[in-house]
Amino acid sequence: MKTCLITGATAGIGAASARAFAAAGWRVIGTGRRVERLQGLQEELGSAFLPLAVDMQDLGALEDLARLDGEWGTVDCLINNAGLAPPMADLQDSEWDALKVVLDTNVTGLVALTRALLPKLIAARGSVINLSSVAGTYPYRGGAVYGATKAFVRQFSLMLRNDLAGTGVRVTSIEPGMAETEFTLVRNGGDQAASDALYAGLDPMTAEDLAETILWVASRPPHLNINALELMPTRQNWAGFAMNRK
Numbered sequence: 001m002k003t004c005l006i007t008g009a010t011a012g013i014g015a016a017s018a019r020a021f022a023a024a025g026w027r028v029i030g031t032g033r034r035v036e037r038l039q040g041l042q043e044e045l046g047s048a049f050l051p052l053a054v055d056m057q058d059l060g061a062l063e064d065l066a067r068l069d070g071e072w073g074t075v076d077c078l079i080n081n082a083g084l085a086p087p088m089a090d091l092q093d094s095e096w097d098a099l100k101v102v103l104d105t106n107v108t109g110l111v112a113l114t115r116a117l118l119p120k121l122i123a124a125r126g127s128v129i130n131l132s133s134v135a136g137t138y139p140y141r142g143g144a145v146y147g148a149t150k151a152f153v154r155q156f157s158l159m160l161r162n163d164l165a166g167t168g169v170r171v172t173s174i175e176p177g178m179a180e181t182e183f184t185l186v187r188n189g190g191d192q193a194a195s196d197a198l199y200a201g202l203d204p205m206t207a208e209d210l211a212e213t214i215l216w217v218a219s220r221p222p223h224l225n226i227n228a229l230e231l232m233p234t235r236q237n238w239a240g241f242a243m244n245r246k
């Protein structure tokens with residue numbers, strides 16, 4: 001039986017992935033900050049799920065996570081899902097504390113955990129699946145730091161493949177557009193009405209859409225590496241260039 005480690009398993013794409021992988025016969029280590037959410041998943045998924053309270057900003061906790069041994073000591077697939085966006089704001093109007101949490105979580109924590117887990121992943125000839133975003137490729141106003149962290153995740157994924165050449169470890173960057181999860185709620189400070197308004201009439205992707213995709217990527221045969229995968233709802237596309245006339 002294979003084991004995957006999913007960060008940010010408390011909600012959204014992470015929780016849906018935990019369910020999808022468990023249903024496909026994987027054992028799942030799920031991490032997050034909200035312990036009661038993880039316990040709820042454990043009640044649902046039973047002994048196939050190991051909940052671990054881990055904050056991606058706590059580098060010591062990430063090292064401990066990578067040192068897990070015994071029954072849960074093997075990791076065949078790392079799903080770096082934990083991530084968030086600061087409130088939409090031009091950088092000149094942004095709050096540093098909010099940006100720092102995002103940088104620490106989306107970039108520093110992701111790199112630290114991946115690096116710490118590589119010996120296990122190499123031993124397992126496993127895979128790393130990183131959650132980037134379309135925001136890493138296509139700029140929009142008010143998302144400079146968020147988009148830049150996701151561009152980092154994409155390029156980190158591609159270049160990590162080079163470092164891992166010959167090990168059999170596969171690396172994928174998943175780049176979703178609009179998916180209706182708690183993402184927007186977190187971004188806008190908990191305003192459910194604003195989140196509902198953003199997704200209204202858009203038929204956005206769901207956490208389950210993404211979980212199915214991630215499971216599909218993880219289930220490809222060992223000779224096949226999906227480098228990057230960009231997904232959008234059919235009703236989302238590109239806005240073009242803005243002009244600022246004098």
Ligand code: 8X3
Nearest residue numbers: 133134135176177178
């Ligand atoms: C977020 C994607 O399209 O909502 O990662 O900016 S989008």
